[in-house]
Amino acid sequence: MFKKSLIALALTTASAASFAAVDIETGTEAAALNVSIEGAVNMTEVTAGDVVAVLGAEYAVGDIITFTFAGATLDVATVPGTLTAVNGTNDLDVTVGLLSAADNVVTYRVTEVKDNGNATLQSTVLATFTISNLEFDTATVLANAKTTVTYAAETSTGVTIDAGTKSSGDMITTQKQFSVDRSADSDFDAIIDVEEQRLQFTDNDVVDLVEITLVDDAGTTDFNATAATFDIVLNGSFSYLDTDANTAGIQTTGITTSSGAIAAADILADTVTIKGAAAGTVTITIDADAGAPAAFSEAVIPTIDYTATITVDYTDSGTDGAGTGAAAGEATVVTGEDVGEWVLNGSVIEVPYMPMGPNTQPFLRHTNDGSQSGDITLRYMVEGVDTEYTDSVTLVEDAAPGVRNLLNEIEAALLADGYDRSAAGFKVALEITSNVPADDVKVTTGAKFINQENTDRLSIGVISSN
Known part of the structure; x- marks a missing residue:
């Protein structure tokens, strides 16, 4: 014991x-x-x-x-x-x-x-x-x-x-009760085919899509908001899809979404707004052939960086957390979320500034130090006139590797649209696309200003592909 x-x-x-x-x-x-x-x-x-x-x-x-x-x-x-x-x-x-x-x-x-x-x-x-x-x-x-x-x-x-x-x-x-989970989602990821004059993608298609998964964590939070719907603002460039230049806005059936119809007023040159989406995965598809078979054949597909800004409309849990005095609210879920891009399968070089005029002698050398030949095309914007790049024009077909002076070809393209540097001065931005590997191409550019007393030089620099 x-x-x-x-x-x-x-x-x-x-x-x-x-x-x-x-x-x-x-x-x-x-x-x-x-x-x-x-x-x-x-x-x-x-x-x-x-x-x-x-x-x-x-x-x-x-x-x-x-x-x-x-x-x-x-x-x-x-x-x-x-x-x-x-x-x-x-x-x-x-x-x-x-x-x-x-x-x-x-x-x-x-x-x-x-x-x-x-x-x-x-x-x-x-x-x-x-x-x-x-x-x-x-x-x-x-x-x-x-x-x-x-x-x-x-x-x-x-x-x-x-x-x-x-x-x-x-x-x-x-x-935050509302969020975006894109860990398993698809991005816009098409590659624009320069061999097809940028009129289709490299997979011989004109369709691309993005998925955005909208999340409502009501099951894991206390004092939840209710009756939530999401608005998605897709930022990019959509004017090339317009099938009716005579009607205000962007007229197209080439943008669709799994969450329902998109109102015509919500399709603008730089944004498309999808309203009232529920939580879950929303698929946005761009298909220029849908209802507008000639759309891509009439417009060059631009390179585009796509982002999304997403807001949510909801009703809060009230002043006591149980619904008393519940009020409507809106919150930003994400701003500028990267949802993909469209790129070219070649070299794209932007010259942000080139002066032209009777007393200005610009120079521009295109260097291809690779082994492939390919077309060289141009788009441009004239200061004070254009707000976006013009349609693409071919400067040189099947250009061989080496160093090439492109000034004459560029001046001819500008002159065809009425811009004569020998008559009046103007400033222009250039986008030069070469159908060869991007790493093989550089552009060297600058200008010389001539007056009665002396000559000044402007070096714009050596520019590689974007």
């Missing part, structure tokens, strides 16, 4: 010793909230989940316990005046009384350590404080990724007790 008693005492002592420090992390984070930033935007205060602190040391009357909150402003009026840490394992419960609550720091003093009649180990280890219904200012909650609580304790003489690696926990986290 004596040996059994010693063994029992050893086991209960080991049970107390195995909890060497407080654990506020496990229970608090199990009860934590994940607040929807959009849904909670008009709430006055957020009521947090329970703060749960399991004691890991022996406490006595007069000990001091402190809860420090960070990340949001605590409403001190919701702090309880007394708490009891109930011990469901050992004999001793711990009761504390409030000393102060200010500046996100709540301090209690142990007022009683009481036997709860469990008839087990006389210990405060495993006694558990639970603080419910603490409220925090919503604006400060939403301004930070998380709201945390840290537990500290000391004896009446200032000696730290019950410190450990689990003395802090996350009470509230915040998350």
Whole structure:
């Protein structure tokens, strides 16, 4: 009997010793909230989940316990005046009384350590404080990724007790309820075929598509927004798809979406807007043959960088998180999201500035240091006249490798459109496309200005493919 008693005492002592420090992390984070930033935007205060602190040391009357909150402003009026840490394992419960609550720091003093009649180990280890219904200012909650609580304790003489690696926990986290997940989505990725005069893609098709997956995380957030629909603004260039130059706007049936019809007014030269899409994957397809068989045969396909700006319309969770006073809202999900590009299968070099005029002698040398021959074509913009590059014209067919002076060909192309540098000065930007590998081509350009007294030179530089 004596040996059994010693063994029992050893086991209960080991049970107390195995909890060497407080654990506020496990229970608090199990009860934590994940607040929807959009849904909670008009709430006055957020009521947090329970703060749960399991004691890991022996406490006595007069000990001091402190809860420090960070990340949001605590409403001190919701702090309880007394708490009891109930011990469901050992004999001793711990009761504390409030000393102060200010500046996100709540301090209690142990007022009683009481036997709860469990008839087990006389210990405060495993006694558990639970603080419910603490409220925090919503604006400060939403301004930070998380709201945390840290537990500290000391004896009446200032000696730290019950410190450990689990003395802090996350009470509230915040998350955008609406997002875009493109990890498995397709981008616009067509390659424009310069051998086909940029009238189709290298796969002999005129169709390309992009997928954009719109996400509503209502299942993982608290105080959710509802009735959400998304608007997608696709940024690019769409004027080449216009099938009716006599009608205002862009007239085309070549842009479709899996989310429904696109209103004609929402198709502009630089943007296409898809309205009212639901969460899920939206597919946007550009098919110039749909309803306009001649569209690509009449217009050169431009190189395009596509981006998307996405907004969401929703109804928030009200002022109390339960729908009271719910209001409509709008949020930007992403801005300028890269959704692909169309590129050429050749060299494209842009000369951003070339002066032309009676007293100006420009020069432009095209160097192909590779082994392939290919056509050289030109598009241009005249300052003060054009707002986009003109249609492509061929300067040289099947140009062999080497160095080539292109000035005469460029001047002839400009003259054909009425721009005569011998008659009047003007400034022009050039886009020179060569149907050869991009790395093989460079353009060297500049100009010489002549007056009666001297000659000045302008070096524009050596330019490689984009």
